[in-house]
Amino acid sequence: MTDDKTKRDFRDRERVAGDEEYEVGYLASKFGLTIPEVRELIKKHGNNREVLEREAERLGVKLNG
Secondary structure (H helix, E strand, O other): OOOOOOOOOOHHHHEOOOOOHHHHHHHHHHHOOOHHHHHHHHHHHOOEHHHHHHHHHHHHHHHHO
């Protein structure tokens, strides 16, 4: 049985899949961080995208500023 494409759910966009290399890489490049730094943020703060982006921005400013 295939997925019902009429049922759309955007909850997944609120989470970062830490085991997906492309998602970790995207956050790293967006905020000027390394892959290990992003993985550490996920480990420390969970996978909520809003929280991770806020913390990544703080860390990026601290490291680069």
